[in-house]
Amino acid sequence: MRRIAPDRDQLLGTVAEVFREHGYEGASLALIGGATGLGKGSLYHFFPGGKEEMARAVITHIDGWFADNVFAPLRDSGDPLAGIEQMLEATDSYFRSGRRVCLIGAFALDDSRDLFAGQIRDYFGRWVTHLAGALVRSGRRPDEASELAEEAVAAIQGALTLARAASDLDVLSRALRRSRMRLGLPAKI
Template sequence: MRPQKVLDKDIVANLVDVFRSKGYDGASLSDLAEKTGLKKASLYHRFPDGKQGMAVAVMNHLGERAEEKVFSALRDESVSAVQRLANGLDNIRSIYTGGKDACILRAFSLGSGLELFGEQIESGMKEWVKAFKSLGLAFGLSDTLAQQYAIQTLLEIQGSLVVTKGLNDLSIFEQTLKDIELRYLNK
């Protein structure tokens, strides 16, 4: 068997770029093939379920990355709540490239993407809330308040990514992360 010229991780990273910028419905097989450097037949060979299979691979990849970078940092009981917050926010900055990258959950929640991936989107958002709730509890918030902080934080992160893109102003995302930090520190 010949070795693959393009590694799966590189393919998925390129698929992420297309889906983030065009959404599920807007991403054509031509776009996906061009960005990955593969022919359509090669993409179908790697993803027998076609574009939907590619989207699932992207969501799985980004879900694993969020778990590894953000959620685990927010739940890391070996460090203080303050350090957990700092680590989590730094990793959020990193995975969204300082606000340059849109959230894939937003990209897939438009058009037929929500119909196809609604359960995964809901599950992903619940993981964000669960991780931030864990952080709130570490800061000594009540269960109810920790849940409220977590949902507010998710709203602010997602909203700031949209507004940052719309106004082409990365400072909006950065200010949002600072505001989140202050809310937890000044609880």
């Protein structure tokens, strides 16, 4: 388990919210300061590298959450299908709990994409790889597992885009339900 000072944890969560809501360019220091209650002095004390370091820290923070709650179950669960189920549930609760867009997905399309290209590529790459690994352990052929994993992750990202466009989070729920089916999980109770 990751060890983070609780206040820094919360700070990063708040900053993440601003980036999520406004994108990298749109998240001005004024907005970040307003949301966190911190002035520029404090902000630059905690993040000497300025806005770029803030974004990088936020991405790392999110990446860590996914490592613990999404990738780890896929990798470590004895029953791979149970791990996949955990992944889907973590995904659902994560994107439902107010944070309605994948910040990393948004950054991937943003003007800032080159700044964070490595972190973004790794995030999605690990998601697909871990899911494919679980599918292989559940008995799928490797090539089939790769396709299904890529399809599932893309379906989630696409559903988030459509959900945002339509202001309708049910799009995500339906996508997750379909993924459950495509990945060979029993229909949910």
